[in-house]
Amino acid sequence: MEARRYELWESAGLFGADPADVSASAPAFSMVIPPPNVTGSLHMGHALDHTLMDALARRRRMQGYTTLWLPGTDHAGIATQNVVERELAASGLSRHDLGREKFVERVWQWKAESGGKILGQMRRLGDSVDWSRERFTMDEGLSRAVQTIFKRLFDDGLIYRAERIINWCPRCLTALSDIEVDHSDDDGELVSIRYGDGADSIVVATTRVETMLGDTAVAVHPDDPRYSHLVGRQLDLPLAGRRIPVVADPHVDPEFGTGAVKVTPAHDPDDFEIGQRHGLPSAVIMDERGVITAHGPFLGLDRFEARPAVLAALREQGRIVAERRPYRHAVGHCGRCGTTVEPRLSLQWFVKVGPLAKAAGDAVRDGRVRIHPGEMAARYFDWVDDMHDWCISRQLWWGHRIPVWYGPDGEISCAGPDDEPPAGEGWTQDPDVLDTWFSSALWPFSTLGWPDDTADLRAFYPTSVLVTGYDILFFWVARMMMFGLYAMADQGPDAAVPFRHVALHGLVRDAYGKKMSKSRGNTVDPLDWIDRFGADATRFTLARGSSPGGDVAISEDWVAGARNFCNKLWNATRFALLNGAGAGPGQGGRDRAAQAGLAGLPGPAAALPVLAAALPGPAAALPVPDRWILSRLAAVTAETDALLERFEFAKACDALYHFAWDEFCDWYLELAKPALAKPALAGPGEPGAAATRSVLGFVLDRLLRLLHPVMPFVTDELWTALTGGETVLAAAWPGRRADGGGSGPDSLAAFADPAAEAEIGALMRLVTEVRRFRSDQGLRPAQPVPAVLAGIEATPLAAHQARIRALLRLTGPAADFAPTASVQAEGVTVQLDTAATIDVAAERRRLEKDLAAARAEVDSAERKLASQSFIERAPAAVVAKNAGRLAAARAEITRITGRLSGLPPPPSTPAP
RNA sequence: GGGUGCAUAGCUCAGCGGUAGAGCACUCGCCUUACAAGCGAGGGGUCACUGGUUCGAUCCCAGUUGCGCCCACCA
Numbered sequence: 001m002e003a004r005r006y007e008l009w010e011s012a013g014l015f016g017a018d019p020a021d022v023s024a025s026a027p028a029f030s031m032v033i034p035p036p037n038v039t040g041s042l043h044m045g046h047a048l049d050h051t052l053m054d055a056l057a058r059r060r061r062m063q064g065y066t067t068l069w070l071p072g073t074d075h076a077g078i079a080t081q082n083v084v085e086r087e088l089a090a091s092g093l094s095r096h097d098l099g100r101e102k103f104v105e106r107v108w109q110w111k112a113e114s115g116g117k118i119l120g121q122m123r124r125l126g127d128s129v130d131w132s133r134e135r136f137t138m139d140e141g142l143s144r145a146v147q148t149i150f151k152r153l154f155d156d157g158l159i160y161r162a163e164r165i166i167n168w169c170p171r172c173l174t175a176l177s178d179i180e181v182d183h184s185d186d187d188g189e190l191v192s193i194r195y196g197d198g199a200d201s202i203v204v205a206t207t208r209v210e211t212m213l214g215d216t217a218v219a220v221h222p223d224d225p226r227y228s229h230l231v232g233r234q235l236d237l238p239l240a241g242r243r244i245p246v247v248a249d250p251h252v253d254p255e256f257g258t259g260a261v262k263v264t265p266a267h268d269p270d271d272f273e274i275g276q277r278h279g280l281p282s283a284v285i286m287d288e289r290g291v292i293t294a295h296g297p298f299l300g301l302d303r304f305e306a307r308p309a310v311l312a313a314l315r316e317q318g319r320i321v322a323e324r325r326p327y328r329h330a331v332g333h334c335g336r337c338g339t340t341v342e343p344r345l346s347l348q349w350f351v352k353v354g355p356l357a358k359a360a361g362d363a364v365r366d367g368r369v370r371i372h373p374g375e376m377a378a379r380y381f382d383w384v385d386d387m388h389d390w391c392i393s394r395q396l397w398w399g400h401r402i403p404v405w406y407g408p409d410g411e412i413s414c415a416g417p418d419d420e421p422p423a424g425e426g427w428t429q430d431p432d433v434l435d436t437w438f439s440s441a442l443w444p445f446s447t448l449g450w451p452d453d454t455a456d457l458r459a460f461y462p463t464s465v466l467v468t469g470y471d472i473l474f475f476w477v478a479r480m481m482m483f484g485l486y487a488m489a490d491q492g493p494d495a496a497v498p499f500r501h502v503a504l505h506g507l508v509r510d511a512y513g514k515k516m517s518k519s520r521g522n523t524v525d526p527l528d529w530i531d532r533f534g535a536d537a538t539r540f541t542l543a544r545g546s547s548p549g550g551d552v553a554i555s556e557d558w559v560a561g562a563r564n565f566c567n568k569l570w571n572a573t574r575f576a577l578l579n580g581a582g583a584g585p586g587q588g589g590r591d592r593a594a595q596a597g598l599a600g601l602p603g604p605a606a607a608l609p610v611l612a613a614a615l616p617g618p619a620a621a622l623p624v625p626d627r628w629i630l631s632r633l634a635a636v637t638a639e640t641d642a643l644l645e646r647f648e649f650a651k652a653c654d655a656l657y658h659f660a661w662d663e664f665c666d667w668y669l670e671l672a673k674p675a676l677a678k679p680a681l682a683g684p685g686e687p688g689a690a691a692t693r694s695v696l697g698f699v700l701d702r703l704l705r706l707l708h709p710v711m712p713f714v715t716d717e718l719w720t721a722l723t724g725g726e727t728v729l730a731a732a733w734p735g736r737r738a739d740g741g742g743s744g745p746d747s748l749a750a751f752a753d754p755a756a757e758a759e760i761g762a763l764m765r766l767v768t769e770v771r772r773f774r775s776d777q778g779l780r781p782a783q784p785v786p787a788v789l790a791g792i793e794a795t796p797l798a799a800h801q802a803r804i805r806a807l808l809r810l811t812g813p814a815a816d817f818a819p820t821a822s823v824q825a826e827g828v829t830v831q832l833d834t835a836a837t838i839d840v841a842a843e844r845r846r847l848e849k850d851l852a853a854a855r856a857e858v859d860s861a862e863r864k865l866a867s868q869s870f871i872e873r874a875p876a877a878v879v880a881k882n883a884g885r886l887a888a889a890r891a892e893i894t895r896i897t898g899r900l901s902g903l904p905p906p907p908s909t910p911a912p
Numbered sequence: 913g914g915g916u917g918c919a920u921a922g923c924u925c926a927g928c929g930g931u932a933g934a935g936c937a938c939u940c941g942c943c944u945u946a947c948a949a950g951c952g953a954g955g956g957g958u959c960a961c962u963g964g965u966u967c968g969a970u971c972c973c974a975g976u977u978g979c980g981c982c983c984a985c986c987a
Contacts, residue, residue, distance in 0.1 A: 165985085547925090570946085666951085781944050782942080
């Protein structure tokens with residue numbers, strides 16, 4: 001019924017948000033979706049992310065908030081370009097064969113074809129997003145936002161162009177920002193090389209031998225006595241036929257290696273700094289693909305071919321003093337393709353992050369933005385407080401082109417979206433595009449119409465909550481903070497923040513806590529689960545595993561458990577409807593008269609205010625089990641409400657699960673059964689079946705509302721059937737409301753009933769104790785047993801005799817009652833007449849029947865096995881299965897014979 | 913290299929100064945008229961190790977060991 005439900009919701013416009021609706025009693029609640037790659041598809045990480053967001057949105061809607069959840073997708077520059085390039089490569093083409101314009105056209109075309117798949121998948125998950133507001137980071141409006149903020153930052157001197165050592169991917173052929181580089185400890189070798197000769201020689205150590213071709217100095221620490229005599233002298237650089245100076249620089253650590261460092265300003269960020277300080281030249285010896293360009297025997301070699309070649313040449317000259325191998329050290333890799341990053345001297349655009357990052361840190365420090373869990377804030381500060389300038393230019397074609405034009409005489413002109421770009425002889429636009437995260441950083445306000453002053457922006461900015469994985473705290477969250485605070489600064493410091501709360505969740509892992517990866521083969525496709533177990537079960541599994549900032553382990557066993565929970569709700573609702581607890585069409589009719597006669601206790605649709613009004617104080621007029629379940633409902637409502645408010649999804653789900661299954665189904669429904677069937681079982685002074693019917697319907701109604709945010713489909717299906725209402729989406733949330741209220745006629749607090757909880761608690765303990773006895777004694781659950789509840793009159797359970805007997809299948813003592821055993825609990829001594837109740841003859845007959853079946857099974861299995869031993873290549877699995885059957889059947893025979901011999905001998909005199 | 917987190921039942925995890933909990937898995941019994949994808953009853957843990965604080969420590973402190981994560985320009 002999921003697809004049908006979703007269509008219903010969508011066509012009824014239940015997800016739309018109108019800024020005009022915002023008012024004091026319907027305040028705004030807004031979220032933007034972390035835009036997935038437009039050409040991507042839904043994976044478990046999205047499913048988790050979206051489940052949590054959807055739960056928040058649905059609850060807020062029920063609370064009465066004007067709720068906007070805005071969907072959209074990201075153009076994902078480098079990732080998307082790579083995919084399309086791979087596609088081209090399959091037909092032997094590169095992007096250069098097409099040319100820029102054609103290539104970009106091709107990407108758009110690809111986006112049109114395969115893009116948006118994930119949007120359809122979001123419907124399967126049940127995402128209650130406002131589809132009318134779907135955005136794409138390359139939309140015209142969002143591109144305007146990009147250009148606007150670029151221009152503003154440029155004019156403020158916060159964007160600059162400089163020649164720097166940047167991270168370069170020789171495969172993607174583009175610059176990368178620091179966080180697009182992944183470091184790992186790789187095996188390399190540390191080689192010590194002698195530069196110069198005789199007394200004028202110095203030994204340097206390096207892991208990158210080939211870069212020595214570009215050395216322009218050797219650096220030592222200024223206070224190092226070993227080398228002070230060499231500072232300022234020139235040394236011979238082996239293989240290169242050049243002489244390079246020895247310089248003194250405090251950056252050098254005299255403790256490390258020989259205390260002398262070779263300096264390659266064009267190929268190492270540290271060395272670049274040293275070179276700047278000492279005015280050293282930069283010798284570029286490699287091109288953008290990592291191929292050696294230095295003249296000599298190594299010209300044309302790839303960097304990894306050049307390394308052994310240079311090493312061999314040095315060894316031949318006797319320059320190698322020592323080699324240490326393997327030598328583990330950190331190496332950077334391209335976050336997108338894994339290629340070893342090459343530090344490269346190049347001219348790029350940067351964002352000067354100093355003031356922006358400071359503001360981003362302060363917003364969290366002074367509580368304008370709260371990060372959940374709070375511990376994650378430390379990580380955020382570490383990063384934001386010590387951030388390098390952000391390299392934003394990418395040598396790609398797919399993305400927002402840098403809005404800067406270069407004039408014939410070296411002029412630089414930055415154009416805003418409404419400016420006429422400089423034209424004429426010799427003017428050209430910068431060929432590069434912006435880092436994908438540049439446009440993502442604007443997402444919370446660019447999607448609402450910024451830079452225009454729109455109603456959406458006024459109503460829904462700042463957004464309320466940002467839900468995302470902690471893995472993109474730096475990539476995305478920190479940058480939205482920087483740009484949001486900067487772009488919206490005119491709103492004042494409080495209203496400029498992009499969001500009030502950041503709710504972080506973890507990664508989805510497998511059942512053993514291992515990261516999901518294709519190579520490990522442990523990935524799970526959420527759509528496969530949705531097909532097989534339902535979206536509700538999938539969502540519940542994810543939400544139940546998600547504590548703030550914590551990773552979520554999932555497995556098929558667990559989603560099956562969640563599926564079972566859905567079924568449990570389904571069956572409980574069926575029970576309620578069968579017993580006339582519904583208010584929908586055709587429900588409650590047969591008992592309408594009885595209900596009318598019971599003042600103020602009609603069906604569940606109107607039950608809440610009526611129930612509350614009819615009950616002076618704590619629901620005293622109701623049967624105790626009903627008072628108990630209402631009290632429990634009040635408690636779990638308050639608990640769930642508070643937990644969801646704190647983003648404690650796992651605990652909220654757990655609380656609801658236990659309430660629904662253990663308390664409502666396992667106890668309350670069992671207690672309600674006799675009450676519904678036999679009103680005479682009611683305690684003294686208690687109203688009968690009609691009251692229980694109302695309470696049953698009422699509690700189920702509230703339970704379905706509480707579960708709806710996490711399990712939207714099944715709860716709506718059941719709730720509409722139960723109540724006859726339009727949709728549970730529009731029903732009021734049982735906890736606190738948008739105006740902060742939670743008291744008044746709608747409050748459940750009045751149902752808190754410690755006396756009822758104590759009585760039912762005692763009843764539960766007593767019943768469990770007797771059940772244990774029955775189980776130990778092998779008394780079948782359905783077997784009635786005559787019993788006396790001695791001493792019960794003096795306990796709080798006095799009024800519950802009939803209920804206890806019904807739950808335990810205890811009958812009244814017959815004339816010949818002769819107790820054979822007793823169980824004591826809660827001040828009651830339950831005396832049972834077991835001997836008289838076991839129908840020994842019937843039991844013997846039953847056991848003998850089972851025994852015959854088991855013997856036949858043994859026979860059959862033995863025959864099967866015997867025949868299989870003659871069949872050549874009988875499948876091992878089949879043989880094992882039959883062997884298992886045989887063993888199980890033999891064990892069964894042992895068990896049954898044991899039971900038979902344990903049966904009491906047939907009574908000498910027939911029972912009366 | 914710098915941070916930081918975690919070690920509790922077979923697995924994944926809650927708990928947190930005072931008789932150890934959940935889900936799944938496991939054992940036994942049961943097709944008891946909402947549900948066998950279910951019902952009832954069970955078994956299972958020197959709460960990593962060593963010290964300390966305390967009347968009392970799984971919980972607080974210190975150290976040890978083993979994992980994990982984040983950051984990182986150490987040749």
